[in-house]
Amino acid sequence: MTVRLTRWRGLVGRTVLLAVAVALVPIPVAASGTKPTAPKAPQVSLRQVVAREAARTPLHTPAAKTTQVDQSKQSTGFFRSPVGIAALAVMAIGTGYAIYSTQHDRIKSPGTK
């Protein structure tokens, strides 16, 4: 399966810059025809520059969450949709009866008095 890549929105500017710069490094390596057996250390000064920049970038950036497009998101009008209304109704009935049960079905030990 392939997915059309249509979104390049909201990525941190310097990350894009870094990505472009880094891309310049491995392409010649790929063209060399050699196959290292293990990950190699950066070999050129450009890579070192890139590495320093990358190192300054937090490994984990939850702040970028809002920049992503999440197809699972739904509009906040969910509760006005037919499914939302039905769900609310069932929740209300179920909750009401369970709360009623906490009173009606309760076995109250004489020890609690």
Add this chain to the structure above:
Amino acid sequence: MKWIARLAAVLLVVGLGGVAHGQTLTGTVAGTVTDPQGAVLPGVTVTLSGPQGAQTAVTDAKGQYRFVAIQPGAYTLKTDLQGFAAQQKDVTVALNSTATVDVTLQIQGLSDTVQVTGEASTVDVKSASTSTTVSNNMLQMTPLFDSTASDLLNAAPGIDDGSAFGGQGDYGNALLLDGVDTRDPEGGSAWTFFNQDLIQDIQIGGLGAPAEYGGFTGAIVNTITKSGSNRFSGLFSLRDTSKGLSSNNVTAAELAANADLGSSAVLKSLKDYTVQMGGPLKQDRAFFFASIQRYSALSDPTGPVANRSEVSPRINTKFNLQPTATDSFILGMQYDQYNVNGRGGDWASSQTTDQQTVTEDAPEWVWNAQWHHIFGSSALLEAKLTGYTGYYYLDPVDPSPFTYDGATNTYCCGGGGGQYYADRNRNQVQASLTKYADKFGSHTFKFGAEIERSHVRDRAQPYGPAGFYLYEYGGVPYYRVSYSYDVQGDNHRTSVYAQDEWSAGRATINAGLRMDHIRGISPVLKKTVYTPHNAWGPRIGVSYNLTSSDTAALKAFWGRYYEGASAGFFLSATPGIGDYTYTPVDADLNVNGPPDVIIPGQTYAIDSDIGHPYTDEFNVSYEQQLARGIRFTATGIWRNAGGFSNSVIRDALWSPTTLTNGLTGQPITAYDWVNQDASNNSFNILNIDGFQYLMPDGSVIGTIDPQRKYKGLMLVLTNSLKGRVGFQLSYVLSKSEGNVDNSGYYTYFAGGSGGWTSPNTGLLNAIGELSNSRRHEIKAYVTYRVPVIDVMLGANYKGLSGYPYTATEQFPGSQLDVGSSSRRTIFLEPRGTEKNDFTNYLDIRVEKFVQVQGNRFSVYADVINLPNASGITDRESRYPTSGDIAFQAPTGVQDARQVTFGFRWMF
């Protein structure tokens, strides 16, 4: 160093809060990005998308990235770098484990496409732990249901009737619900019952557990509940059955051997509904989840009791908050009631009628607050405040005393005993810091602290001066028996731990050290009564990544686990235990003498030089990711328990007497307690290893050598149960041996009148195969989605070797004078000589579902015990009879076939 100051502040705050415990409830995704030649690629944007939004990371100078504190679940990981084709992989994040996802980028082609490269490996190549998962898929698609949910651990390989890898069946497991230790702080058994539909995943570990896990000698049962996400979702579920859908499987032969088996238990009625909804309060920032259940069941149990009912309303709420880029919070709450009519009382269940049952009133609150904070790129702080409060009170339907005949082991007349009231409260706070570092390889260093404060109060008393029951022998009245107690105990525990996951090349060393400082306190005396030595638990493990694709690992581990803080170890040493008295009566039941104190209401002494029980474990495992998401695990396990404490009669002297072994006809040497009056106040709690039973002349009868050993080979083959065919198959070959049984309260905790309080029970035929020992265990969970007609078939099969049991004989007091009937009950053969039958269990589910836009509706039928098999699960162990039940007669058979229907609406 600012984070150190912050951590110190957090530890101080939570410490002042008073309480602690809980382990990691999230997972990690990490890996290295390389180019086609294997050169590392810095600056690659890595995006991890899941139900609560997406997160990005940028690879560092070594091409590495890491996502921490990730909620367990299904995610998609995507890599982007200019000039390379973007790649996408599915990643399953499991509890407290690292999903290693290495990516090799390919040079970009002419089109902008994302290469979907399948699923990441599910082998955690860095951890030395071995665990299994009872997944949400498994719970949803197979007929796996337990009304208490806490018993679901038995679905995992190596665990049956709560006994995990040879551990104590009821008390040896850490039962965590969203980080809340839900065990009874007296004995460690399951206290909180919860809605099965609440479960996201259950991780069952304990083999090779890192130092952050403590308080167990069996398994760690880490249950994570569902959370809300960016998408509104709901589940509305209804299960129903009626009397006509139950079968009877007791055969004529079984009935002839034991008429008390009667007919099978019948589930007369089941009304169980759940309504759940989750979704965003604010996209990417705040999520809610709410679950309401009302569980109602009416049954006719095996035996004379005709009606047992349970009504349990359960209400859960959970909020996940991510107010900032670096902070996240989880707030959870549960309120539930457990209302039971028809619970068995003091009588043997085979003789109990409705008149001898008790009612149970048992509500509780459970709470849970967590905070995760990420410090820059290399540290994670976790803090949790968790706990529960609740009680269960038992009141007899008929408060009048009953009659018990010791000669025939039969009950008669009256009610089911007195009142029993149990109050519990548990509060815990935990904080930990995880630091990632790259010196001499890569390190994941974690240290943390836990504080626990829990409270236990037990009360029992008869309803009136007539006592609990009238004791007869051969139909002749002898005594009115009475006792009462009101005991309280507090557990104070402070634990600290440090561990490191050090990876260098393909090898990862997992080293850790844990220390539990446990104190047992009497709130009445306002002083500490139980002061075991600090419990130091070292752990060392190694994992070797066998392939560059992270699909196979060889692991080895050695470590020591200590039992949790349980009041059962010291409650007998707190005041409040009344005298256990026999008041003599004549044939007309008139009192004809002063009460005789059989067991004085003494406060036991505790040895000041005492250690806490532990289990040493060594295991070796091999994990292999096979084709199409299938994982194979082989684990060899050796466990050796020690440090057992229990009660003995310090000053008791024993004189040999010869009895006749009824089973063999051979003489057997037992021992009378010859100085009862002089030593009746010398009950001591101590480490029993090395305690000597003495004769009046001072010579040694024998020395206690307590032991419990387990060895097992576990083979597991599993896939994700996500595709058309899903399965989890396992086989475990094992044996548990020793003389400290892994079943029964007083084999483990102090206070019983049997066990180690006499050489008759402590030495004679004591060593052998333990009660919870299953030589062969086969478990299979299989699902198959039938194409075209959209029907899901699920099947669970279990094949279990029968429990070992031992022939016992209870000799009369005229032949063996030891003051208590339990000390007069002697093994006639080495422990575990007899075996119950190998038993097969087969349950199926057929589910038809239809998809309507985003809604999925389904109806299903569960058939428990499809063949209506009638395997014998228990046999009478008392020789020659117990009441009218002969030695080896069946006393339990499998549950009969039961059909249950269900309906679900999910969106």
